[in-house]
Amino acid sequence: MGVVIPLEDKSADHLIEPLMALVADDMDRVNTTILSRTGSEVTMIPEVANHLISSGGKRLRPILTLASAGLCGYAGAGHVKLAAAVEFMHTATLLHDDVVDESDMRRGKAAARMLWGNEASVLVGDFLLGQAFKMMVEVGSLPCLEVLSSAAVVIAEGEVMQLSAAKDTETTEEAYLAVIRAKTSALFAAACEVGPILAARSRAEIAACRDYGANLGIAFQLIDDALDYGGSSARLGKNTGDDFREGKITLPVVLSFRRGSTEERDFWRRTLERGEIADGDLEFALAAMKKRRALEDTIERARHYGAMARDALELFPASPWRHALHEAVEFAISRAH
Incomplete structure (x- = not known):
């Protein structure tokens, strides 16, 4: 059985539409907030920030903040600023990531660092983090500030963990999952946790929303890992095989290396550790992954975490919100179908 990779860019988009419809009005307010908070007399700041912010993307993380608040019956306005703060945190990490990874593309466009340089990308990322924390303070919820600031610390730790494990083909699956729990899952979890906190829900419900976000975040990242070796560049917003060319150790590589022959392991060491990539090497990598079922099993792992995310919401009664979050x-998972 081979891996089924999407050929159309919108094959899974209908699944997110119920959630987007529920949060549409609040999302308009979030977008207005985002635009107002990227303003600065330093002209390069809005230029760099809006290059990435206006370049598309589903804005899934702020949508999850709004949806978790809706699921829990929150009736105030604080979730709008927190959702904008979550998006700024995410955008800042993307700006920083592209510098660390030396990426040329982001969301189908030239990465900000290619247009304004590495220094501007890092500094504008810092500006957005500062704005995010200003909005958190304005909301006035110390528990929400604690959750999001803790997530910022964990994300930074994840970046450093990934850097220290970079190009290390001996990375274990457990070590790799620790990186994505920090780098990706932590912000998904925090985005979902602040809604029930604002709504003053029980600790059990807060934990359920956090668990939903954490497991969804892992599933989302694992599918991204698989798509990098089999998706279209239009869908990915970057070039297919970028992870390979950048020497990134992702789960498909971890599984392929562990299961591979001596020849295959030597190949992974040459291409990823030493960066010696020749014509035809990406095709060899794909063939090795297919042979070792690395992509299929990465997608299966994602399904497992997706099931855990859905189960976390069973604590809540049936509602349009719960259905849309399911x-x-x-x-997240059907992007690989």
Whole structure:
């Protein structure tokens, strides 16, 4: 059985539409907030920030903040600023990531660092983090500030963990999962946790929303890992095989290396550790992954975490919000179908 990779860019998009419809009005307010908070007399700041912010993307993380608040019956306005703060945190990490990874593309466009340089990308990322924390303070919820600031620390730790494990083909699956729990899952978890906190829900419900976000975040990242070796560049917003060319150790590589022959392991060491990539090497990598079922099993792992995310929401009664959040899990995973 081979890996089924999407050929159309919108094959899974209908699954996220129920959630987007529920949060549409609030999302308009979030977008207005985002635009107002990227303003600065330093002209390069809005230029760099809006290059990435306006370049598309589903804005899934702020949508999850709004949805978790809706699921829990929150009736105030604080979730809008927190959702904008979550998006700024995410955008800042993307700006920083592209510098660390030396990426040329982001969301189908030239990465900000290619247009304004590495220094500007890092500094504008810092500006957005500062704005994010200003909005958190304005909301006035110390528990929400604690959750999001803790997530910022964990994300930074994840970046450093990934840097220290870079190009290390001996990385274990457990070590790799620790990186994505920090780098990706932590912000998904925090985005979902602040809604029930604002709504003053029980500790059990807060934990359920956090668990939903954490597991969804892992599933989302694992599908991204698989798509890098089999998706279209239009869908990915970057070039297919970028992870390979950048020497990134992702789960498909971890599984392929562990299961591979001596020849295959030597190949991974040459290409990823030493960066000696020749014509035809990406095709060899794909063939090795297919032979070792690395992509199929990465997608299976994602399904496992997706099931855990859905189960976390069973604590809540049936509602359009819960149904839409279940569908969001299907959206994350169905990108690989």
